[in-house]
Amino acid sequence: MKILKDKVAKLSFVALLITITAAMFYAPTASAHGEKSQAxxxxxxxxxxxxxxxxxxxxxxxxxxxxxxxxxxxxxxxxxxxxxxxxxxxxxxxxxxxxxxxxxxxxxxxxxxxxxxxxxxxxxxxxxxxxxxxxxxxxxxxxxxxxxxxxxxxxxxxxxxxxxxxxxxxxTLTGQTIDLETYNLGNTYFWHAAWYGIGLLWLAYWCRKPLFVPRLIAVEAGKGDALITGTDKKVALGFGVGVIAIVAMSMASTNESFPITTPLQAGLLRGIKSIDMPVPTVAVKIEDATYRVPGRAMQMTMTITNNGDSAIRLGEFNTAGVRFMDAAVAQDETGYPDDLLAEEGLTVSDNSPIAPGQSRTIQVTASDAAWEVYRLADLIYDPDSRFAGLLFFYDQSGNRQMVTIDAPLIPSFI
Amino acid sequence: MSASQSAVRSRAEAVKVSRTFDWLILFTLFFVVLGGYHVHFMLTGGDWDFWTDWKDRRLWVTVLPIVGITFPAAVQAVLWWRYRLPFGAVVAVLGLLLGEWINRYLNFWGWTYFPVNFVFPSNFMPGAIVLDVILMLTGSMTTTAVVGGLAYGLLFYPGNWPVIAPLHVPVEYNGMMMTLADLQGYHYVRTGTPEYIRMVEKGTLRTFGKDVAPVSAFFSGFVSIIIYFLWHFFGKWFGSTAFVEAA
Known part of the structure; x- marks a missing residue:
C-alpha cells in the first residue's frame, strides 16, 4: 500500500512538473496598451x-x-x-x-x-x-x-x-549628417571601457596583495598604518593626478571637436491653434439616458431641434472612440478599426429627416458588444456617473454637424 | 583534528587559504554592492540616468553625484577602517556600472529596442578614484568628505562630457531647434514617459548666463559632502562585527 502511495505521489509530482513546463511554452504576446482598463x-x-x-x-x-x-x-x-x-x-x-x-x-x-x-x-x-x-x-x-x-x-x-x-x-546645424540610430555609439563604448579599465587597474593594484584576513589582523593589532607603503602612496598620487589630467584633457579635446553645443530644449508650447468649428445649428437636449446592463445598450431620449436651413438626420454617436452608426445615414469609408466600429449599432426610433425649424423627441439606442469588450459598461461603477460623446448629424447633401452631449446616466439591471 | 587545532598545517597553506578567502569575499562583496547600489541608484537617479534627453546642465549634474556618492562612502567606511583597503568607492562604482550596462544592454536595447546611444549610463569612475585616493593619502574621513565629496560633484560633468557633448549638437527639425539628445527623446517613443515628466533646465539659476553647469556642479559637490558623511557613518554602523561570535 505504501509503495502504491509513493508511486502516486511521484507520478503526481512528475505530472505537476510537466504541466508547469508545458505552461511555459504558452506565452502569448502582450500587445495591448491597457486601453480597456482605463476608467x-x-x-x-x-x-x-x-x-x-x-x-x-x-x-x-x-x-x-x-x-x-x-x-x-x-x-x-x-x-x-x-x-x-x-x-x-x-x-x-x-x-x-x-x-x-x-x-x-x-x-x-x-x-x-x-x-x-x-x-x-x-x-x-x-x-x-x-x-x-x-x-x-x-x-x-x-x-x-x-x-x-x-x-x-x-x-x-x-x-x-x-x-x-x-x-x-x-x-545638424553644424552641417554634419549623422545616423541617429548609431551616432556616438563607438565614442560611448570607448570612454566607458576606458574608465572601467582604469577602475579595474586601481582594484588590481590592491588585489595583488593579501586582502582581508591579514589586513584585519594588522588593523586590529594597531598596525593599520603600516599596511600603506610609500609606493602605495606614489601610485595613488599617480592615479589621482592622472584621473584629473585625463578629465581635463578629454574635456578640452571634446570642446575642440564640438565647439557648438546647446542646452537641452524644454518648455511649454502655448497658443496652439484650434479649428474654428462652425456653430451647430442643431440643438440636442438629453431627456434621460440609461444603460441596460443585460442588453449591452445605451438608450437615450433626446429632443432635437433643427435651427438650420436644411433637413438633418442623426448618423453617428461617437464615444470613447467607439462609433455607433446608422448605416442608412452614414457609413465609414476610412477603414476604421472593426472592433471600434458598430456599423449598424445606432437605432433611432424615428430617423426621418428633421425639417428646418422642427423639433422632435426620439429614442436612440447605441448597442454593440463594444460596450463590454471595451469595458465602457464599467461607467456605472465610476464616481461620477455621467456619459458624454459626439453626435453627428447629416443633411441631404452630406454636410455634417457635430454636437456634444453630456448627461447623467442611470444603469438598468433588469 | 580537534576543534582547537588549526585547519592549516603550514604557512604556505595558510596563505593559500587566505587568498582563496580574499577572492570569495571580494566576489561576494562586488555582487552584493552591485545589487544594492544598482537598486538604490535606479530609484533615486532613475530617469536622469536612463535617457540622454534628461542629462542636462542643471539637474542631472546636481542630482546624480548626490545620490551616487552614497554606496561609495559606505563601502569605503567598511574597507578602510577594517582593512585599510582604499578601493571602496571604485569597487562600488565598478559594480554599479556593470549592473547598469547589463540593464541597459539587455533590457533597454535587447527587450525594448531603445538604441544604446540613447540609454547608456552615467560615468562615476573619475570621482570614485579621486575619492579613494584622497582617503588613502589622508586617512581622514573628514578630509575625504570635504575634498573628496566636492571633487566627486565637480568631476561628474567633465567626466561625462566627452560622451554627452556630441549629443548636444544643435539640429533644426521642422522649424524648431533642438539638440540631438532632445531629438532622440522625441523619435524613440516612450509611451509611459511623456515629455512633461522630463525634469530638465528647471530652477531659478538664471544669473550665470549659459555657465550654469559649474555652479550646479559646485552645489552638487557641497551636498555630496553632507551625504558622504551620512553614508560613511551608515557604512561604519552596518560594517559592525558586533553580531559575529569571536573564535
Missing part, C-alpha cells in the same frame, strides 16, 4: 478623437505612415482629472517600433508639451517611420499632466522588413 469616464469625457485616419496598414522598415484626425477637448472635463493645461501628444505603441518623425497640432510641430483649451477642437497629425518588424497596435494618445495617459483608438499595423536596415539620418 470609462476618462475615455468618454476627456479627449474625443474623430475623423481618424491611419494612412497605411502595412509598412516596410524605413517607410513612413501617418495618423491624422481631430480631437475635441471635452468642455465637461471631469473634476477628478487635472485640466489639460500641460499635455503631450503621444503615440501608443509598444516601445520604439516606429520612430516619431513628426507630430503636429494645428499645424505646429509639438515635440514638447502643449496647453490645450477645454471646448476646443484641434487637428493633429503624427508621422511615424517604421523601425521594427511585427504587428503593432498603433494608438492615438494624449498624456495629460495630473490626468495620466488618455489613450485613443488603435489599429493594427504590420511592419515588414529588417530592423538592421533601419537608418535615421539627421543633418
Amino acid at each position: 470609462a469616464f476618462m475615455r468618454m469625457r476627456t479627449i474625443h478623437w474623430f475623423d481618424l485616419n491611419w494612412s497605411k496598414e502595412e509598412v516596410v522598415v524605413n517607410d513612413t505612415m501617418t495618423i491624422s484626425g481631430k480631437f475635441f477637448v471635452f468642455g465637461g472635463w471631469p473634476e477628478t482629472v487635472d485640466k489639460p493645461d500641460i499635455s503631450f501628444l503621444n503615440i501608443g505603441i509598444p516601445g520604439p517600433v516606429f520612430i516619431r518623425a513628426g507630430s503636429w497640432i494645428g499645424g505646429q510641430l509639438v515635440p514638447r508639451s502643449v496647453q490645450l483649451e477645454l471646448g476646443e477642437t484641434y487637428e493633429f497629425k503624427v508621422l511615424l517611420k517604421a523601425r521594427r518588424p511585427g504587428d503593432w497596435h498603433v494608438h492615438t494618445m494624449m498624456n495629460v499632466k495630473g490626468g495620466g495617459p488618455i489613450i485613443g483608438p488603435g489599429k493594427w499595423v504590420t511592419v515588414t522588413g529588417s530592423m538592421s536596415s533601419f537608418t535615421n539620418p539627421i543633418t
Whole structure:
C-alpha cells in the first residue's frame, strides 16, 4: 500500500512538473496598451478623437505612415482629472517600433508639451517611420499632466522588413549628417571601457596583495598604518593626478571637436491653434439616458431641434472612440478599426429627416458588444456617473454637424 | 583534528587559504554592492540616468553625484577602517556600472529596442578614484568628505562630457531647434514617459548666463559632502562585527 502511495505521489509530482513546463511554452504576446482598463469616464469625457485616419496598414522598415484626425477637448472635463493645461501628444505603441518623425497640432510641430483649451477642437497629425518588424497596435494618445495617459483608438499595423536596415539620418546645424540610430555609439563604448579599465587597474593594484584576513589582523593589532607603503602612496598620487589630467584633457579635446553645443530644449508650447468649428445649428437636449446592463445598450431620449436651413438626420454617436452608426445615414469609408466600429449599432426610433425649424423627441439606442469588450459598461461603477460623446448629424447633401452631449446616466439591471 | 587545532598545517597553506578567502569575499562583496547600489541608484537617479534627453546642465549634474556618492562612502567606511583597503568607492562604482550596462544592454536595447546611444549610463569612475585616493593619502574621513565629496560633484560633468557633448549638437527639425539628445527623446517613443515628466533646465539659476553647469556642479559637490558623511557613518554602523561570535 505504501509503495502504491509513493508511486502516486511521484507520478503526481512528475505530472505537476510537466504541466508547469508545458505552461511555459504558452506565452502569448502582450500587445495591448491597457486601453480597456482605463476608467470609462476618462475615455468618454476627456479627449474625443474623430475623423481618424491611419494612412497605411502595412509598412516596410524605413517607410513612413501617418495618423491624422481631430480631437475635441471635452468642455465637461471631469473634476477628478487635472485640466489639460500641460499635455503631450503621444503615440501608443509598444516601445520604439516606429520612430516619431513628426507630430503636429494645428499645424505646429509639438515635440514638447502643449496647453490645450477645454471646448476646443484641434487637428493633429503624427508621422511615424517604421523601425521594427511585427504587428503593432498603433494608438492615438494624449498624456495629460495630473490626468495620466488618455489613450485613443488603435489599429493594427504590420511592419515588414529588417530592423538592421533601419537608418535615421539627421543633418545638424553644424552641417554634419549623422545616423541617429548609431551616432556616438563607438565614442560611448570607448570612454566607458576606458574608465572601467582604469577602475579595474586601481582594484588590481590592491588585489595583488593579501586582502582581508591579514589586513584585519594588522588593523586590529594597531598596525593599520603600516599596511600603506610609500609606493602605495606614489601610485595613488599617480592615479589621482592622472584621473584629473585625463578629465581635463578629454574635456578640452571634446570642446575642440564640438565647439557648438546647446542646452537641452524644454518648455511649454502655448497658443496652439484650434479649428474654428462652425456653430451647430442643431440643438440636442438629453431627456434621460440609461444603460441596460443585460442588453449591452445605451438608450437615450433626446429632443432635437433643427435651427438650420436644411433637413438633418442623426448618423453617428461617437464615444470613447467607439462609433455607433446608422448605416442608412452614414457609413465609414476610412477603414476604421472593426472592433471600434458598430456599423449598424445606432437605432433611432424615428430617423426621418428633421425639417428646418422642427423639433422632435426620439429614442436612440447605441448597442454593440463594444460596450463590454471595451469595458465602457464599467461607467456605472465610476464616481461620477455621467456619459458624454459626439453626435453627428447629416443633411441631404452630406454636410455634417457635430454636437456634444453630456448627461447623467442611470444603469438598468433588469 | 580537534576543534582547537588549526585547519592549516603550514604557512604556505595558510596563505593559500587566505587568498582563496580574499577572492570569495571580494566576489561576494562586488555582487552584493552591485545589487544594492544598482537598486538604490535606479530609484533615486532613475530617469536622469536612463535617457540622454534628461542629462542636462542643471539637474542631472546636481542630482546624480548626490545620490551616487552614497554606496561609495559606505563601502569605503567598511574597507578602510577594517582593512585599510582604499578601493571602496571604485569597487562600488565598478559594480554599479556593470549592473547598469547589463540593464541597459539587455533590457533597454535587447527587450525594448531603445538604441544604446540613447540609454547608456552615467560615468562615476573619475570621482570614485579621486575619492579613494584622497582617503588613502589622508586617512581622514573628514578630509575625504570635504575634498573628496566636492571633487566627486565637480568631476561628474567633465567626466561625462566627452560622451554627452556630441549629443548636444544643435539640429533644426521642422522649424524648431533642438539638440540631438532632445531629438532622440522625441523619435524613440516612450509611451509611459511623456515629455512633461522630463525634469530638465528647471530652477531659478538664471544669473550665470549659459555657465550654469559649474555652479550646479559646485552645489552638487557641497551636498555630496553632507551625504558622504551620512553614508560613511551608515557604512561604519552596518560594517559592525558586533553580531559575529569571536573564535
